[in-house]
Amino acid sequence: MCGIVGYTGPSQAAPILLDGLRRLEYRGYDSAGVVVQSGGELKMVKARGSVAHLAGLTGGGRELEGVCGLAHTRWATHGAPTDTNAHPHLSEHGLFAVVHNGIIENFAALRSELEAEGIVFRSKTDTEVVAHLLEKYYDGDLKRAVMRTVSRLEGSYVLGVVCSKEPGRLFCVKEAGPLILGLGVGENYFASDVTALVARTKNVIYMEDGEFAELTAERVTVYDRTGREVTKSVSHVVWDIEAAEKGGYEHFMMKEIMEQPRAVKNTVEPRIRSGRIAFEDFSLTRAELEGYNKIVITACGSAYHAGVVGKYVIEGLCRIPVETELASELRYRDPIIDGHTLLIVISQSGETADTIAAMRECMSRGARCLAIVNVVGSTIARLADNVIYTHAGPEISVATTKGYTTQLAALYLFAVWAAELLGRVDAGRYAQLVDSLLELPRLVQRAIDLNVHVKYLAERWHGQQSLFFIGRNIDYAVAMEGSLKLKEISYIHSEAYAAGELKHGTIALIDEKRLVVALCCQDGLFDKMVSNVQEVKARGAKVLGVAPEGNRRIFAEADDVLFAPRGEQLFAALPEIVPLQLFAYYVARENGCSIDKPRNLAKSVTVE
Numbered sequence: 097m098c099g100i101v102g103y104t105g106p107s108q109a110a111p112i113l114l115d116g117l118r119r120l121e122y123r124g125y126d127s128a129g130v131v132v133q134s135g136g137e138l139k140m141v142k143a144r145g146s147v148a149h150l151a152g153l154t155g156g157g158r159e160l161e162g163v164c165g166l167a168h169t170r171w172a173t174h175g176a177p178t179d180t181n182a183h184p185h186l187s188e189h190g191l192f193a194v195v196h197n198g199i200i201e202n203f204a205a206l207r208s209e210l211e212a213e214g215i216v217f218r219s220k221t222d223t224e225v226v227a228h229l230l231e232k233y234y235d236g237d238l239k240r241a242v243m244r245t246v247s248r249l250e251g252s253y254v255l256g257v258v259c260s261k262e263p264g265r266l267f268c269v270k271e272a273g274p275l276i277l278g279l280g281v282g283e284n285y286f287a288s289d290v291t292a293l294v295a296r297t298k299n300v301i302y303m304e305d306g307e308f309a310e311l312t313a314e315r316v317t318v319y320d321r322t323g324r325e326v327t328k329s330v331s332h333v334v335w336d337i338e339a340a341e342k343g344g345y346e347h348f349m350m351k352e353i354m355e356q357p358r359a360v361k362n363t364v365e366p367r368i369r370s371g372r373i374a375f376e377d378f379s380l381t382r383a384e385l386e387g388y389n390k391i392v393i394t395a396c397g398s399a400y401h402a403g404v405v406g407k408y409v410i411e412g413l414c415r416i417p418v419e420t421e422l423a424s425e426l427r428y429r430d431p432i433i434d435g436h437t438l439l440i441v442i443s444q445s446g447e448t449a450d451t452i453a454a455m456r457e458c459m460s461r462g463a464r465c466l467a468i469v470n471v472v473g474s475t476i477a478r479l480a481d482n483v484i485y486t487h488a489g490p491e492i493s494v495a496t497t498k499g500y501t502t503q504l505a506a507l508y509l510f511a512v513w514a515a516e517l518l519g520r521v522d523a524g525r526y527a528q529l530v531d532s533l534l535e536l537p538r539l540v541q542r543a544i545d546l547n548v549h550v551k552y553l554a555e556r557w558h559g560q561q562s563l564f565f566i567g568r569n570i571d572y573a574v575a576m577e578g579s580l581k582l583k584e585i586s587y588i589h590s591e592a593y594a595a596g597e598l599k600h601g602t603i604a605l606i607d608e609k610r611l612v613v614a615l616c617c618q619d620g621l622f623d624k625m626v627s628n629v630q631e632v633k634a635r636g637a638k639v640l641g642v643a644p645e646g647n648r649r650i651f652a653e654a655d656d657v658l659f660a661p662r663g664e665q666l667f668a669a670l671p672e673i674v675p676l677q678l679f680a681y682y683v684a685r686e687n688g689c690s691i692d693k694p695r696n697l698a699k700s701v702t703v704e
C-alpha cells in the first residue's frame with residue numbers, strides 16, 4: 097500500500113506535496129519521490145528512504161520550482177526499495193510522470209509488449225508500464241491517452257498522472273484502492289486519503305472504482321469509465337488531523353483489523369489466475385518438493401502461531417511431516433536439518449533477529465528456504481531461496497493482525513499449490529480449495545460483521561485477572577494467537593492450552609474466577625469441546641464460546657458466544673481469529689491501555 101498526492105494551483109507545489117507525503121507515511125515508507133512541471137519539463141527527485149530524507153534532498157521542496165505536481169511514498173510490492181524503483185516513474189522521453197498505489201497484475205505482458213517496441217525499462221516495478229503506455233497513446237489529447245492506458249491495465253491501480261506539455265493539468269484514476277479529491281480555493285488536490293489533504297482543505301470528493309478525474313487550479317471534473325462526466329457530492333471532513341492519520345479510527349490496530357478483507361484479497365487474488373495457483377519468481381519444483389522428507393517452519397510471536405496453523409494445513413494436504421520451531425530455540429538446538437529439509441520462515445518485518453539467525457543456521461546445514469514476508473526487500477526476503485510476499489501493506493500497530501492473517505493466507509496458498517504439484521489432491525478437490533481461498537476475504541468481512549456485540553462482551557469481561565484459551569487441532573493454534581493478542585495489548589495474563597490436555601494437571605487452576613475462551617470451530621471435535629466446556633464449568637469457570645455461525649448448541653453450554661463464519665475447515669483459523677482480535681482490542685480499550693504501542697514491546701525485535 098503506497099501513498100500518493102497531487103497538487104495544482106498558484107503556490108509552489110513541492111512543499112505542499114511533501115507535507116502531504118509526511119501525513120501518508122504510515123501507508124508506506126521505504127522510498128519516496130516528487131515531480132513538478134517546471135519550464136515545460138518535468139523536474140523529479142526520488143530516493144530510497146523516508147519522506148524526511150526526500151525533503152532533505154530538495155531543500156524542503158523549495159529547490160523544485162513549479163505549481164503543479166505529484167508525489168509518492170512507497171510500500172514496495174514489485175522491485176526492492178531502491179532509488180530507481182521509487183515513484184514517480186517517467187516515460188521514455190520524459191513526457192509523463194506517474195505515481196501508483198496497487199498491483200498491476202498484467203504488467204509482465206505489457207512490459208514485454210513495450211520492450212518489443214523498443215522501450216527500455218529503468219526499474220523493476222509494475223508501475224513503469226503505465227508511464228510508457230501514456231506516452232505511446234498521447235497524441236495531444238491527454239484525457240484520451242489516460243483512458244486508452246487504463247483500458248490496458250488489470251489489477252488494482254490508483255494513479256496520479258502529469259504531462260510536461262499540459263501545464264497546470266493533472267489526472268488521477270481510481271481502481272481498487274482509496275482516492276480522494278480535495279477542493280481548494282483556486283487550487284485542487286488528490287490523495288490516497290484524507291490525511292494528506294485535511295490540513296489544506298476539508299472539502300473532499302470520494303472517488304469510486306472505475307472513475308477518473310481531471311484537475312486544474314480552477315476546476316475538478318470527474319468521469320466514469322466511459323469518459324462521461326459524472327456529478328459527485330462534496331463531503332466536509334470533520335476529523336482532526338490526528339484522527340485522520342488513522343483513517344478516522346481511534347487506533348491503527350482497529351484500522352488494520354478492518355483492512356484485513358482487502359489485505360487477504362491482495363495476498364490471494366494475484367496468485368490465482370484462471371483457477372490455478374502460481375507464484376511469481378518461484379523456483380521450487382516438483383522434484384525438489386519430492387526430495388524433502390520434512391518441512392520445518394520457524395518464526396517468532398504471532399508469525400510462529402501462523403506457522404502452527406500452517407503445520408496442520410500442510411500436513412493435512414501434502415502429507416509431508418511438518419515441525420514448527422520457535423526461532424529463538426531452533427537457532428541453539430543443533431537441529432537435525434539437511435538438504436532434505438524445506439525451511440519455511442515467516443516474518444512480517446523480515447528483520448527479526450532470532451528468525452534471521454535460525455534461518456542462517458538451517459541454511460548453513462543445507463536446508464532450502466521459503467520465506468513468507470510482508471516487507472519487500474527485507475533481510476529475510478533477500479536471504480531466502482523463494483519468497484511469498486504478503487501484500488498486507490504497512491502495519492503500524494505493534495500487535496499484528498493483518499500481518500498474521502495474510503501469513504495464514506500465504507501458507508494456505510502454498511499448501512494447496514504444493515499438494516496439487518505432488519498429486520496429493522485430485523482436480524475436483526483442488527478446484528474446491530482454490531474457490532475456498534478466493535472466498536477468504538468475504539469470510540473475514542463476515543467475521544467482522546458477525547461480532548458487532550464483542551464490544552459489549554469486553555465491557556463484561558475486561559476486569560478478568562487471568563484467562564485460558566482452549567481448543568483442539570487448528571483451534572488450539574488459533575487459541576495461541578488469541579491468547580497473545582489479549583496479553584500483549586491488555587496486559588491480562590492468559591494461556592493457550594490444548595483442550596484435551598487441561599485435565600492432566602492445569603485444570604487445578606480452574607475456579608469461579610476464571611474465564612475460559614473455548615474455541616469450538618472444528619466440526620468433527622465439537623462434542624469433545626463441549627465435554628471440555630462442561631469440565632471447566634463444573635469447576636466454576638465462566639465460558640466464552642467461539643462457534644461456527646448458526647451453531648445453536650453452544651448457547652446451552654457457554655455464558656457468551658463469538659461467531660466464526662463457515663467455510664473450508666482447513667482454512668477456519670483465518671476468519672476465526674478476527675473476533676478474538678476484536679475481543680482483545682475492546683478489552684484493552686476498556687482498560688485504557690496504549691493499544692498501538694503496548695509497554696515493553698517493539699514492532700520488530702531486531703536484536704536477540
Ligand code: BG6
Binds near residue numbers: 442448494495698
Ligand atoms: C514481535 C511482534 O516483536 O515480533 C509480533 O510484536 C511479531 O507482532 C513478532 O509477530 C515477529 O515479528 P516478525 O516481524 O518477524 O513477524
